[in-house]
Amino acid sequence: MNAPDDLRAADLLAAARxxxxxxxxxxxxxxxxxxxxxxxxxxxAGCNVENAAYPEGLCAEAxxxxxxxxxxxxKIVEALVVADSIAPTTPCGACRQxxxxxAADEAPIHxxxxxxxxxxxxxxxxxxxxFGPSHFIPAIQKAPS
Numbered sequence: 001m002n003a004p005d006d007l008r009a010a011d012l013l014a015a016a017r018x019x020x021x022x023x024x025x026x027x028x029x030x031x032x033x034x035x036x037x038x039x040x041x042x043x044x045a046g047c048n049v050e051n052a053a054y055p056e057g058l059c060a061e062a063x064x065x066x067x068x069x070x071x072x073x074x075k076i077v078e079a080l081v082v083a084d085s086i087a088p089t090t091p092c093g094a095c096r097q098x099x100x101x102x103a104a105d106e107a108p109i110h111x112x113x114x115x116x117x118x119x120x121x122x123x124x125x126x127x128x129x130x131f132g133p134s135h136f137i138p139a140i141q142k143a144p145s
Contacts, residue, residue: 038073
């Protein structure tokens with residue numbers, strides 16, 4: 001865990017806070033906002049959307065990643081999660097894997113509370129020894145010669 005970098009993550013925090021304000025969390029009462037930065041620098045945000053048919057809801061990170069991909073980007077260079085929690089709120093295991101699909105191990109993942117960023121991790125530290133796209137051999141290399 002690294003020291004927070006509030007200035008670098010300020011735009012992510014603002015976007016995640018704005019998205020969190022629209023969270024649909026009537027069952028848990030735990031509103032979450034997330035934002036990811038694409039390689040272009042553009043910021044994409046999302047909020048959690050709960051569903052009575054648990055676990056059919058969506059995590060804020062999944063919504064933000066979906067917006068990023070829908071926006072035409074396939075690389076995420078930074079992410080932030082914000083929630084009103086005593087402990088730093090990091091992405092759940094499933095969202096860590098979702099981030100792994102589009103982000104490198106070195107990508108900073110900021111955990112924020114309502115007052116601001118409280119901790120910064122790398123994706124690799126949150127999901128060590130992960131499985132991802134690099135494990136697949138390109139189709140051209142798999143074809144028999």
